[in-house]
Amino acid sequence: MRELICINCPMGCHLKVDDTDKENIIVTGNTCNRGKVYGINEVLHPKRMVTSLVTVIGGEHAVVSCKTKEAIPKELIFDSLEVLKNTKVNAPVSIGDVLVSNILGTGVDVVATSNVKRV
Amino acid sequence: MEKKVRLLIVGGGPAGLAAAVEAYDKGERDILILERENKLGGILNQCIHNGFGLHTFNEELTGPEYAQRFIDEVEKRKIAYLLNTTVIEVSDKKCVKALNEGGLLEIQAEAIILSCGCRERPRGAINIAGSRGAGVFSAGTAQKLVNIDGLMPGKEVVILGSGDIGLIMARRMTFEGAKVKAVVELMPYSSGLNRNIVQCLNDFNIPLLFSHTVVEIKGDNRVESVIIAEVDERLNPKMETAQEIKCDTLLLSVGLLPENELARGANVDISRITRGAVVDDRLMTNIDGIFECGNVLHVHDLVDFVSLEAREAGAKAVEYINSKDKNKKYESIAIETDGKVRYVVPELILKNDDSNPLTLKLRVSNVFKKVRLEVSVDNEVIYSRVKQVVAPGEMQTIDLKSEDVLKLRKANSIKVYLRSME
Ligand SMILES: Cc1cc2nc3c(=O)[nH]c(=O)nc-3n(C[C@H](O)[C@H](O)[C@H](O)COP(=O)(O)OP(=O)(O)OC[C@H]3O[C@@H](n4cnc5c(N)ncnc54)[C@H](O)[C@@H]3O)c2cc1C
Numbered sequence A: 001m002r003e004l005i006c007i008n009c010p011m012g013c014h015l016k017v018d019d020t021d022k023e024n025i026i027v028t029g030n031t032c033n034r035g036k037v038y039g040i041n042e043v044l045h046p047k048r049m050v051t052s053l054v055t056v057i058g059g060e061h062a063v064v065s066c067k068t069k070e071a072i073p074k075e076l077i078f079d080s081l082e083v084l085k086n087t088k089v090n091a092p093v094s095i096g097d098v099l100v101s102n103i104l105g106t107g108v109d110v111v112a113t114s115n116v117k118r119v
Numbered sequence B: 001m002e003k004k005v006r007l008l009i010v011g012g013g014p015a016g017l018a019a020a021v022e023a024y025d026k027g028e029r030d031i032l033i034l035e036r037e038n039k040l041g042g043i044l045n046q047c048i049h050n051g052f053g054l055h056t057f058n059e060e061l062t063g064p065e066y067a068q069r070f071i072d073e074v075e076k077r078k079i080a081y082l083l084n085t086t087v088i089e090v091s092d093k094k095c096v097k098a099l100n101e102g103g104l105l106e107i108q109a110e111a112i113i114l115s116c117g118c119r120e121r122p123r124g125a126i127n128i129a130g131s132r133g134a135g136v137f138s139a140g141t142a143q144k145l146v147n148i149d150g151l152m153p154g155k156e157v158v159i160l161g162s163g164d165i166g167l168i169m170a171r172r173m174t175f176e177g178a179k180v181k182a183v184v185e186l187m188p189y190s191s192g193l194n195r196n197i198v199q200c201l202n203d204f205n206i207p208l209l210f211s212h213t214v215v216e217i218k219g220d221n222r223v224e225s226v227i228i229a230e231v232d233e234r235l236n237p238k239m240e241t242a243q244e245i246k247c248d249t250l251l252l253s254v255g256l257l258p259e260n261e262l263a264r265g266a267n268v269d270i271s272r273i274t275r276g277a278v279v280d281d282r283l284m285t286n287i288d289g290i291f292e293c294g295n296v297l298h299v300h301d302l303v304d305f306v307s308l309e310a311r312e313a314g315a316k317a318v319e320y321i322n323s324k325d326k327n328k329k330y331e332s333i334a335i336e337t338d339g340k341v342r343y344v345v346p347e348l349i350l351k352n353d354d355s356n357p358l359t360l361k362l363r364v365s366n367v368f369k370k371v372r373l374e375v376s377v378d379n380e381v382i383y384s385r386v387k388q389v390v391a392p393g394e395m396q397t398i399d400l401k402s403e404d405v406l407k408l409r410k411a412n413s414i415k416v417y418l419r420s421m422e
């Protein structure tokens, strides 16, 4: 049994998700169907977007902000941060530039979210 | 040297940028934005997390990406701006003084839009006993250190206040290898968004303690621990519940205040509730030709609403500049609230015959379930919407059609209130 808060609307319903039978997951506590769908996805394959910083060489700033272009499996958050910590890119960097392609084999690229000029 | 400009915008954050773009698109070409930082974009530059622009662009952007979209629009139109330029004075005659490397600038404007955002409540605004060792930061300062300068304020962290900035920083510090031991919230509810509680705290098993506060900070040169305690209904700490948490850093996320020093200097009336200017439905203050929008007017949680409000201010400023009877004074009527609705912006409705749709923005004073949000004009209900739940952390909007706005303009009394459905 997992307890979750539905984030789809301000109601913030407290869901109970019984996933003992993966084929027949039972969600209770939801007020509407969106809560049910959310509960099932959250226990089967929770995903998150990751945002962080990557070191820049020769730029006006020492770091550039970045994001995974799409959400990646939640359990890979810390591994992906480790990859980003060890990544260095050369200035200039523009929004949308791919900084790490296909991070951890997820098929998702990490892209820059700000511009850093060369100095 | 005195310079002249038709529309002067103070602050190049999302509000200032959107106001400038809209003013340009309404035909104004003589616009100048003054920004004290070395970059346009305002507070968004340090908000590297996603969750911006869902309403405007139907995409989940990060802060810098959202800002860049508007910066690009400003550049495309070749709207003039000066960076590293701090406005130090605005007069009620619309004369502006600013400082930059070149020295003192004096600019006479026909209209001014104040869009200088808000600042964090300082530690002095809350009472915590203990020494003043290093390691106490406001959450926004910590955000700037980590995200712009790449520096970490500490390793073991307690956060006081569960507003969005505190929640976002709990995750951010965790990402950078710190251990966030607890988020402590005085009220029995969070003023932050649910999605942030889930994705910033629950995901990393960070405890959120409601109805608790920090009563003491220990450590001489550097924070060594904090004492926290539960509070009673009157928010007084129950000392028998006190417990010590070891930490080297305390982040304060205890709220934002509109930055209204400049407005005060220009004799603008400031609301005691929002701490922003009192404005009419053109977003104009009591000083002719001075407008406010964005976080300086009232604290917004979503930048999308900031952009919308700022567009409105840009359009109205241009209308004002071009109007023939600029100094014509209209009577106005103040919107009344019931206490459950804490404030409504704009507060004043002009008694003229402008017909235009209007969005009222408001916040409630507590969590209320199963209510109707209503607007009445001379006791006739002209707007009513069911709300399953409303909370102080979430700004509410009321979209009124032009025919209803005309009713407001003719009213003897306008009320905005919550009606219980139980
Ligand atoms: C930490 C944090 C997290 C947030 N998270 C989200 C989120 O997830 N999603 C979302 O939609 N919104 C979020 N917001 C809200 C959003 O960022 C703000 O509502 C928005 O930035 C407000 O825009 P603004 O232009 O009014 O103010 P600001 O962005 O503060 O811009 C004001 C500008 O005015 C300049 N200025 C001030 N005084 C002067 C002066 N005297 N002279 C010259 N220039 C001056 C400042 O330097 C600044 O650039 C967040 C805000 C913060 C603080």
Ligand code: SF4
Pocket (backbone or CB within 6 Å): A006, A007, A008, A009, A010, A011, A012, A013, A030, A031, A032, A033, A034, A035, A036
């Ligand atoms: S279950 Fe439905 S009503 Fe409840 S929070 Fe989720 S979306 Fe909102």
